[in-house]
Amino acid sequence: MNNTISLMFAGVGGQGSLLIAELTSLAAVSAGYDTKQTEVHGVSQRGGSVETHVRFGEKVHSPIVTPGEAFAVIGLEKLEALRFAHYVDPKDGTILVNDYELIPGSVANAEKIYPHETIDFLKSKGLRVTALPASTTARELGDGRMANVVLLGALSTLLPIDQAIWEKTLKLRIPARFLEGNLKAFQVGREMIS
């Protein structure tokens, strides 16, 4: 193919997967890449599954990521990582997953039938899976909602974009009162991968 980097962000509405996809796109733009992004959600995004596609490179045509080509699948929740795991490039791609479960409220008996074994299952398929305690870490940092930015920090170490650009992007996009916490969460995420 070409040198385009494809990323798939998956999560539950409200978890902030769209925000970190957007931060990634803006960082890629800032680093001089042609970039496209698209979000797919159903009738109501609230509490439902949300997928955001990001692609950047020298020249990007399709905003849609094709299953099997993603350099990384970033799952903010285990079931959603599983739902989009087939997007990962089975040879060179990585699934970065928040080791965290959100039980679908609208499915009967969901707690009992939830695929708790997702991470082992995906590894057994020969995929490269990195499970990170992003929600736990974010809570320890003072706000569980920053799990998305912890994962973004981890992702940033895999992408050809300088740390300075990431930090500049966060500063531009995140409201001042949340900035300090998020910069910290981003840094902690970075250190999880090194």
Add this chain to the structure above:
Amino acid sequence: MREFLLGNEAIARGAWEAGVKFVSGYPGTPSTEIIETLATRFPETNPRWSANEKVAFEEGMGAAIGGLRVLVTMKHVGLNVAADAFMVFPYSGTNGGFVVISADDPGMHSSQNEQDNRYLARVGKVPVLEPSDAQECHDFMIAGLELSEQFKSPVMLRTTTRLAHHKGLVEVGERKEVERREFIADAKRFSVPIYRLARRPEVEKTLTALTEYAETCSFNRIEHTDNKSVGVVTSGIAYQYVKEVMPDASVLRLGMTFPLPAKLLREFCSQYETVYVIEEGEPFIEEYMRNLGITNIKGKEIFGVIGEYSPGRLRSALALGNPPKPFVEGINLLPRPPMMCVGCGHRTVFAALKQLKVTVSGDIGCYTLGALPPYEAEHTTFCMGASIGVAVGLQEAGHDNTVAVIGDSTFIHAGIPPLIDAIYNKSHLTLVILDNSATGMTGSQQNPASGKNVLGEDAPKLDLEAFCRATGVGLVEVVDTWQRKEIVGTLRRSIAYKGPSVVIARGACQQLPEMKKRNIIPFSVDEELCTQCDACFKVWCPAITRTEQNFPVIAANECTSCIVCAQVCPTDAIKLMEVMA
């Protein structure tokens, strides 16, 4: 300067740069962000939410013949509502530039059907532009206004979901003010029904001129490669997928898909053994080519008509390989269906309708979720405003136990004529208006019942109960939507009432900025009083989950303090956090 913009934001930006001075529309996925962007970033374009698409179109039509550059926005099915005006406008033609957005939704992400509005444009003899990326959304918006003025014709800018809802880099410019054109109140031109016979040939003259223009216009372009065997004719976002999957093919990209250029298509196809026609939606271009007698084409028989296109889909259709499928073997890939929001006021109404075992004729809005488990208390839904007419019809067919349910915005959009009809024709209609002061499903936009306009300024607020009484409804009751017992009681009275009755279940949408900003004291579970009876789980609030000890727990940062779970708790174990402290 380049900006990273959504297709819809790029359209808004283009409209602003082109000196647009009037914008109207009705929210509808995937078109809504255009007017939202104009309202927040470019209010000098004078944007508004109209009561419905027909009104929006007519206001735009008036502003355009009055001499302004105009943009009107709607989703594909919105154009059905506006079709009466859309079909007649070409008979007079426009004065100032007039572009209408038809945002089609292949894949039906948030729509009831998958209609391809290029056919409506053909019926109306309105030229269609189809951009292929965010940059062209911006550029075609500007060029569309110029085209409109050049041919005195309204122009349709057709987007599809992926185009409208993807972001890309856009080279933007500054606003150029455009002088208002002179308006001559010429009945021979603008009073169409009287002068129709004189106007009819003018429509054909314009179409002929546009057809000639299509042969050489810059919206259509050929990208030749060395490949002499395979050519592709494509339009819209599908062009991007073609570039991705068939980088070596020669491409005729049609940016103007009505009228189509016969000569250009014939010439292009004559150079290749096989020409693939790749367009999202119906075989609009393909049928035209077949009618021209072009035979070396392959299209819908391999790519299909249903749903969105994607690079993976093209690859499969062209036998270039099948992308991997989701993991479903050996693991339980649970679905995650959408739910009503935490604190949504619709919950109590659907719980009551379920309890009362009535047939529910529903409408278009978030409350279509009432058709899904756990409620399954909405039995028919078709299109905007249909709840009332369908309920009247069901009652005429002997199903007396029918209740119509409609939201405030949808009621104003298309529910008023059927309500008046129901009264005039002596129906025993029971109507529930879910009044959440917002056009909720598209993102809580303002409407005439919300007391705010698109700019967030105070606006006259429609008095729904006075309005219903004025139409002749015998029993009108207003109830707080979070008082579940009162909802049941009010519904019972309304259903038993001999004559048309309306229940207004009132409570603001939790997604409204003022609702999100307010100071909320969340509810919390007192585990000492909780008997684990699970009654609160049957409220189906996403903020209620279980602890490891099987007690319910309410997420404090999600709770909207709507009180419904506390109402159902038989042991009063659910209390305001402050009270517990």
